[in-house]
């Protein structure tokens with residue numbers, strides 16, 4: 001099975017530039033064209049949050065249009081720049097996503113040899129992420145339900161300290177407790193994230209955890225959450 005990850009797309013409304021200077025929509029379109037040119041093709045693409053830059057409906061409409069050109073199916077989860085309600089409203093045709101009133105955008109995809117668990121770490125109006133009691137319980141129950149299938153978890157905020165201090169300041173709360181849960185489930189083969197716009201791989205929770213670079217900018221040091 002081949003899984004492609006794209007992350008931190010930061011799409012803006014059609015005709016706009018991100019921060020007035022970065023052509024994030026065109027950069028995502030390039031990434032989509034590249035994925036479509038791969039042989040063999042990925043079985044699935046995961047988009048691990050910061051799908052758009054301001055969480056606005058017109059941004060999700062632009063995103064929907066660009067992602068519709070992907071040949072493989074795509075799975076999306078929110079990041080700190082996303083807004084659940086606008087995302088679920090515009091992506092209502094994506095049947096794996098919960099309904100618009102759902103408190104979190106969590107799901108498990110059972111269609112592939114590797115089970116894919118999407119986690120929603122976002123906290124409205126904040127750049128940091130959260131694995132609260134409810135989310136930790138959901139994760140533990142979801143992993144317990146299928147103890148023998150190889151499983152990959154994907155999320156926006158990395159659950160480990162990255163060493164990029166100004167980004168760790170907008171990192172994940174509850175990562176240690178999540179690590180304890182993942183360590184008890186030996187079938188978790190990977191945990192992948194985004195948020196810091198650069199690649200890191202670490203040994204974590206008895207498995208390998210990583211972040212991937214953004215499809216747009218790679219994060220000059222700015223004192224705000226990416």
Ligand SMILES: [Fe+2]
Pocket residue numbers: 050079080081156194195196225226
């Ligand atoms: Fe982020």
Ligand SMILES: [Fe+2]
Pocket residue numbers: 008009010050079195196197226
């Ligand atoms: Fe980002």
